[in-house]
Amino acid sequence: MDIYKEDLHIHTNFSPCGHPSATLENIIAESVKKGMKKIAITEHYYSPESNEGDGWVYTTPQKILNHLKELKEKQAELKPPFVILIGIEADVRKNGIDYIPEEILDSCEIVMACLHHIPGTKIRWNHRYGEEEHGIVKQVVKENGKAKLIEDTLKLYLKISKNRRINQIGHPFKELAMSTLTNKENLIPEDLLISFYDNLKENNISLELNPSIWGIATPESKFFIRNYIDYLKLAKERGVNFYFGSDSHRPDTIGQNSRKEIDELLIGRK
Numbered sequence: 001m002d003i004y005k006e007d008l009h010i011h012t013n014f015s016p017c018g019h020p021s022a023t024l025e026n027i028i029a030e031s032v033k034k035g036m037k038k039i040a041i042t043e044h045y046y047s048p049e050s051n052e053g054d055g056w057v058y059t060t061p062q063k064i065l066n067h068l069k070e071l072k073e074k075q076a077e078l079k080p081p082f083v084i085l086i087g088i089e090a091d092v093r094k095n096g097i098d099y100i101p102e103e104i105l106d107s108c109e110i111v112m113a114c115l116h117h118i119p120g121t122k123i124r125w126n127h128r129y130g131e132e133e134h135g136i137v138k139q140v141v142k143e144n145g146k147a148k149l150i151e152d153t154l155k156l157y158l159k160i161s162k163n164r165r166i167n168q169i170g171h172p173f174k175e176l177a178m179s180t181l182t183n184k185e186n187l188i189p190e191d192l193l194i195s196f197y198d199n200l201k202e203n204n205i206s207l208e209l210n211p212s213i214w215g216i217a218t219p220e221s222k223f224f225i226r227n228y229i230d231y232l233k234l235a236k237e238r239g240v241n242f243y244f245g246s247d248s249h250r251p252d253t254i255g256q257n258s259r260k261e262i263d264e265l266l267i268g269r270k
């Protein structure tokens with residue numbers, strides 16, 4: 001089977017970053033057109049400690065609970081000819097995803113965890129490419145050094161890799177690809193990577209192959225991308241399972257990919 005017939009990272013327009021056309025009806029119609037076999041709706045869920053000024057706290061526990069319920073009801077009504085899992089993209093904070101009420105986790109068919117914030121700050125890695133955001137990265141680096149920030153980031157990954165409520169980790173290391181942190185002198189420490197991967201395998205958490213990482217282009221990220229393939233291959237060697245997630249915010253990008261050979265190598269032809 002074509003590995004891209006499964007896409008486990010899709011948003012509806014419930015998320016403020018979702019395109020207005022991203023209704024469940026349109027997502028189903030597009031998926032039928034593309035012959036999808038399985039998709040997952042993973043709506044953003046942010047902690048109340050997120051930067052409210054940036055508009056990232058857009059929902060409340062009650063609103064997301066109602067929304068998940070509505071999606072399930074609509075799915076039952078529309079009867080799509082393929083599997084849809086309904087869940088969340090949980091934003092990882094210093095305590096992992098502990099801020100999420102149990103009731104929400106219980107109502108999810110899939111829980112994906114993703115890093116969006118620079119550890120120890122309320123600032124998103126990717127909110128403003130290269131401007132204020134990188135100024136803050138520079139400030140954090142000036143205080144503690146690059147290696148420390150890479151290590152702090154990996155510690156968050158280690159934390160979530162021990163949480164059995166999590167099914168999958170979305171856009172892994174994308175924040176490191178976007179920042180100017182990794183270079184020839186500053187790699188992700190292999191011992192931390194191996195512990196992370198071994199935890200994922202033990203706790204049955206899969207790792208996402210995300211097409212957006214390949215498109216990031218700064219001189220530093222080009223260096224990162226070369227290493228990224230090795231980071232993923234190491235995960236495969238340690239027995240980690242992969243899945244494909246397009247992170248679609250509009251229906252037409254469902255199943256859209258960019259590095260078929262690598263994805264097929266890592267997911268394995270089905």
Ligand SMILES: [Zn+2]
Pocket residue numbers: 089114116170171
């Ligand atoms: Zn994300």
Ligand SMILES: [Zn+2]
Pocket residue numbers: 009011089170247
């Ligand atoms: Zn997403």
